[in-house]
Amino acid sequence: MSKLHIETTVNREPAEFLCDPHETLLSALRNGLGLTGTKEGCATGDCGACSVLLDGRLVPACLVLAPEAHGRTITTIEGLSRGDALHPLQQKFLEHAALQCGICTPGFLVAAKALLDANPNPSEAETRFWLAGNLCRCTGYDKIIRAVLDAASDMKGSAV
């Protein structure tokens, strides 16, 4: 069985990889491109640890086939910061101690970015429901929600 050659854009850079037809985007990112910031928690789309943006849309990379990435644009956790500047969400996660073990953190940050892209001024309830697809077992979500709301508040008026 020959591999497929996929050309795509990952974190604003052109990227190409070879994959099996049945391989997931998660596997291609982690094993093909070495982008291990995107995590596998379940491989069934239930935990959100593999959240990425595909043409700006929030998806679990474990439920996307790698060949589907051909010609499309992907943002992973590695693409959130620019140069040496953290994204405001990343900075607020640090300031609010919004992570303990940190395994769910990349997925939460990508999902939260998608939230703020879609709704720059979310309520607490909107934030909780948007992030309901991301499991965290350490924090009880309190500090995560506070960090996202604080980042949204800081980002108002500044184009990030």
Next chain:
Amino acid sequence: MTAPREFTYVGTRPIRHDGVDKVTGRASYGADMTWPGMLHGFVLRSPHAHARIVSIDTSAAEAMPGVQAVITGRDLPETTAKIALGEAAIDLRDIGDNVIARTKVLYHGHAVAAVAATTLDIARRAAETIAVVYDVLEPVMSIDRAIAADAPILHPAMRTKGAAAGAGEPSNVASRMELKRGDLDAGFADADLVVEREFRTPMVHQGYIEPHACIARCGEDGRAVVWCTTQGPFVVRDACAAITGLDPAHVKVIPSEIGGGFGGKIVVYLEPLALALSRKAQRPVKMVMGRDDVFRATGPTSGSKIRVKLGAKRDGTFVAASASLWYEAGAYSGSPAGAGAMCALAPYRIANFFIEAYDVVVNKPKVAAYRAPGSPIAAFAIESVVDEIARELKIDPIELRFKNASEEGDRAPYGPKYGPIGLKAVLDAARNHPHWRAPLGANHGRGIAVGFWFNAGMNSSATVTVNADGSAAVVTGNPDIGGTRAAQAIMVAEELGIPVDRVRSNVGDTDGSGYTDVTGGSRVCYATGMAVIRAAEDAREQLRARAATIWNVSKDAVEWTDGRAIPPPATEKASAMTVAELAAKMTHTGGPIVGRASLYAPMAGPAFGAHICDLDVDRETGCSRVVRYTVFQDVGRAVHPSYVEGQMQGGAAQGIGWALNEGYVYSADGVMENAGFLDYRMPVASDLPMIDTVIVEVANPLHPYGVRGVGEVPIAPPLAAVANAMRDATGIRFTELPLSPPRVLEAIEAATAIPVQV
């Protein structure tokens, strides 16, 4: 008593040292490592809960192109070794048998063979060709079945340890223990009110988001390296060596970042298999569990049956208590029934009590530690009954608990006398908090419960290296699950008087750090923290000695204040020197400065928490929501308050999940039916409100800063706090978890049904 110490850095909230790596995706967890020439391993697991293995034929798998090694139980000889875990010991015969079945499979998902191949696909397809012939046996799926006279026996050699009589017969009860004091009959005769209830809870999983993962390589010379996600690299080293027959001196374990553990990543599952495969293939082997295997084949905590009887005087004084606890151990002995028995009455002074605890094997996965093992389900039972007593006697539930609360000088039910403990301080904080008096909405109920955990001490080591620029590096052997690097850096900063961000905080591997027990038992900030403080003190004393050398005075004449060595008043041309100034001269004053400390802490400071829960119950659907929740806890001293609050909030959330939705569901033939996050329903962000925290600090005299462990206490109260809120909202006392919508709706409908006239 000396005056309380003034702290510069303890109690501050610096950004954690591993933070940027973890918000940028750079931190390497168990599955994130790749080694050159690496193979991929896959485990074949039993489809049966209880069966004898008649034969295993691996020839087709071995012949498949790309397959480099296949192993079965025959490749891992039985061991009788035990390894130390603090004061306890882990029996490696059972652990080895759990890693890969030899003669019998004892649960659905029990490993029977493993394959290493050039790709994961090939390994998986090869595993599917392995022909295993089973002689299927009746599975034992409940405590009641396990202890029945005609029950199938899981382990023919098992006899009940501690049984009063009849201990000669094979049994599924691995052990029995009891605690007693006073005269139980006289105590109950003296009671004005006696409440007795029986409670049941299902197995639940820790639910860490990162599945187990490792890479191992073993050379021709038997020297091996294991990279894995673990709470205890030294446990992995010793267990792997014993199970695979390697010399522990030749095994190095490198802990990756760890994506949650809660006790479930102390024992080994994949690591010995990866080592054995690597030894056969002479190439590195990577193994990663799927989520379904995490549920089916790693250690959850016990399901239980608990009977509690509590007697009180009319004024609320508890006069007698008895409790029987049966805890599921899973496939091998080792449930936390004994710990549950010791925790059950820890919050209360009761003159007459009798507690017995049974460790019962069933055809489910072998339980592992889970956050305050044994305590939450015991607290669920006791605190539900205490709530009933408060209702019957019309006494405020906080006042009732306060009246009976243990305090300093009382003898704990499990033996020792309590030192300073914070139960009354915690209850005081709760009754004075606005939450306790806030009005409740329609269909809302409020519950309170307390919980206890011993906390652990055990073995820890630390080194503190002073760099030439006056910065420092600290190394310990505890994987950082929730901010311990930051806490340890704070301690070094405090002792040396340098800023926290001038301290590099590291997790060492088993060759690079002194022996250190697991990240568990709420012991890292306490015991390893003590080693860090002493190592930093050692470095500071060396700095003082260097100053004495420079000034040509005796070391005793050098004062140390605010991170500076102060010369004696009469010393000519000498002025105070900072750490940086002393460090710059260290090459010429005696060489590098490395502080070290190692210790065994036999005891820790026990701790209590109280939780208040407001629940909104939809009587039409049985669905409930936590609408307000406050956690009060004695933490001794909060080193980094944000991460202390995080432990309190996270423990509460896990407990709320345990109370409302979580639980293993098995078919009659022993197949786990909800081995995934969709059907094993853990709390998500939209299920919960903000979780308020109140940190209470009753200093622990065993620790130089007063630290108590904080990680485990907060999962003890929520089960009962939620159930008591449910009782308040519905008028129904639930004695079985989880309080899922179907169970609640059924009970509401039964309670409100109009009797049919016949």
